Amino acid sequence: EVQLVESGGGLVQPGEFLRLSCAASGFTFNSHWMAWVRQAPGKGLEWVANIKTDGTEKYYVDSLKGRFTISRDNAKNSLYLQINSLKAEDTAVYYCTRDYDRALDVWGQGTTVTVSS
Amino acid sequence: QSALTQPASVSGSPGQSITISCTGTSSDVGRYDYVSWYQQHPGKAPKLMIFGVTNRPSGVPDRFSGSKSGNTASLTISGLQAEDEAYYYCRSYTRISSLGGWIFGGGTKVTVL
Numbered sequence: 001e002v003q004l005v006e007s008g009g010g011l012v013q014p015g016e017f018l019r020l021s022c023a024a025s026g027f028t029f030n031s032h033w034m035a036w037v038r039q040a041p042g043k044g045l046e047w048v049a050n051i052k053t054d055g056t057e058k059y060y061v062d063s064l065k066g067r068f069t070i071s072r073d074n075a076k077n078s079l080y081l082q083i084n085s086l087k088a089e090d091t092a093v094y095y096c097t098r099d100y101d102r103a104l105d106v107w108g109q110g111t112t113v114t115v116s117s
Numbered sequence: 118q119s120a121l122t123q124p125a126s127v128s129g130s131p132g133q134s135i136t137i138s139c140t141g142t143s144s145d146v147g148r149y150d151y152v153s154w155y156q157q158h159p160g161k162a163p164k165l166m167i168f169g170v171t172n173r174p175s176g177v178p179d180r181f182s183g184s185k186s187g188n189t190a191s192l193t194i195s196g197l198q199a200e201d202e203a204y205y206y207c208r209s210y211t212r213i214s215s216l217g218g219w220i221f222g223g224g225t226k227v228t229v230l
Contacts, residue, residue: 035219037163037221044120044204044206044221044222044223044224045155045157045163045206045208045221045224046221047208047218047219047220047221050219059217059218060218061218061219062218095162095163100168101168101169101172102151102153102168102169102210103151103153103165103168103169103208104153104155104163104165104208105165105168105174107162107163107164108162109162110162
């Protein structure tokens with residue numbers, strides 16, 4: 001079964017950092033671009049970043065460049081998202097997704113990040 | 118990168134057809150055939166319904182269809198069913214910034230009357 005399982009979310013204080021992880025299974029991980037998408041409470045979807053199969057190309061939404069870093073470890077079938085200097089507006093559910101033919105065809109269940117003092 | 122424009126809500130009776138529009142610009146929807154549509158039920162992860170403007174993944178009912186004209190893409194649900202009540206989001210590749218990226222629409226709530 002093709003599956004993505006996120007972890008690493010939680011309650012953090014403003015200014016702290018967090019590293020989200022996504023464990024992939026059931027498909028050839030190193031053959032797919034991967035992406036992170038987030039959804040603030042009661043809001044729509046926002047593409048955050050994506051990464052090429054071998055990790056050599058990374059793209060970010062303009063508004064988040066500098067604080068967010070996407071990475072992957074193909075040996076561990078894992079995708080990561082490091083978020084630095086967390087702000088209240090980063091509060092959201094973060095989804096790990098698989099990119100197939102320029103669409104997001106597999107989604108994890110999401111991990112919730114809450115930034116609050 | 119501004120969001121693509123979708124109507125906030127669309128409604129229809131069971132069996133009817135509805136269409137959700139997704140309006141962008143000549144830098145995204147109008148330029149690339151990389152439009153996809155996602156269905157999201159409350160509390161659930163989104164599900165891919167249409168990719169490459171018109172293509173349906175396996176398992177998606179053929180009641181769902183996609184199209185594009187100029188800077189506007191559309192998702193049509195024919196023979197509306199109760200389980201189609203959900204939020205729908207479009208997504209497109211964009212070249213507004215120098216490196217490009219992806220943008221979603223603001224989402225449309227579909228209500229089955």
